Amino acid sequence: MVDNGLPIHIGAALLGHLNIQTTRGYVAVFDDVVVRHYPEFLDRRRSQRPESEYRKPAEREWSEFSEHFDKRRGELGSCGRPYGTPCMHEHACIRCPMLSINPKMLPRLDELEEDLRARRERAVAEGWRGEIDGLDLTLTFLRSKREQAQRCQRAGLVSLGLPVIPHQKPQLADG
Numbered sequence: 001m002v003d004n005g006l007p008i009h010i011g012a013a014l015l016g017h018l019n020i021q022t023t024r025g026y027v028a029v030f031d032d033v034v035v036r037h038y039p040e041f042l043d044r045r046r047s048q049r050p051e052s053e054y055r056k057p058a059e060r061e062w063s064e065f066s067e068h069f070d071k072r073r074g075e076l077g078s079c080g081r082p083y084g085t086p087c088m089h090e091h092a093c094i095r096c097p098m099l100s101i102n103p104k105m106l107p108r109l110d111e112l113e114e115d116l117r118a119r120r121e122r123a124v125a126e127g128w129r130g131e132i133d134g135l136d137l138t139l140t141f142l143r144s145k146r147e148q149a150q151r152c153q154r155a156g157l158v159s160l161g162l163p164v165i166p167h168q169k170p171q172l173a174d175g
């Protein structure tokens with residue numbers, strides 16, 4: 001289904017996969033396929049939405065949109081959750097799949113890992129078993145994020161950054 005154009009996240013939902021990576025394992029979906037399918041999905045979705053949703057944005061709406069994305073930049077990278085949605089994970093970014101690490105912050109991950117390991121040693125010495133589980137989980141996420149950022153760095157991938165208006169501001173509606 002995915003090979004024939006079904007967006008992979010729909011395929012994942014149909015198959016009951018909670019994590020899209022599981023679906024990717026079965027269908028060997030490569031990043032370029034995901035990128036190609038996404039605009040196709042957007043085009044189909046737009047064609048089904050009421051035309052009134054595609055009016056020109058008012059100036060106030062445009063400022064709100066830009067400011068929203070300004071707040072996505074954090075110490076370690078940027079947050080990729082959808083526009084207009086609040087953070088559901090209490091800003092525990094290092095554990096969150098929505099965080100894209102900025103490769104230039106890789107040394108900061110090393111510092112954080114060192115700190116987490118020191119805290120773990122203390123927790124072991126003090127017998128804080130609940131703390132140890134939490135720290136182990138955070139360390140697992142941190143290492144996985146580091147590998148992901150290093151892969152991007154090796155592949156020479158370039159961050160696309162946040163949306164900007166090319167050359168000029170959009171034509172705005174009155175008000």
Ligand code: SF4
Pocket residue numbers: 078079080081087088089090091092093094096097098099
């Ligand atoms: S926890 Fe996740 S969703 Fe929340 S701000 Fe951090 S990266 Fe974004």
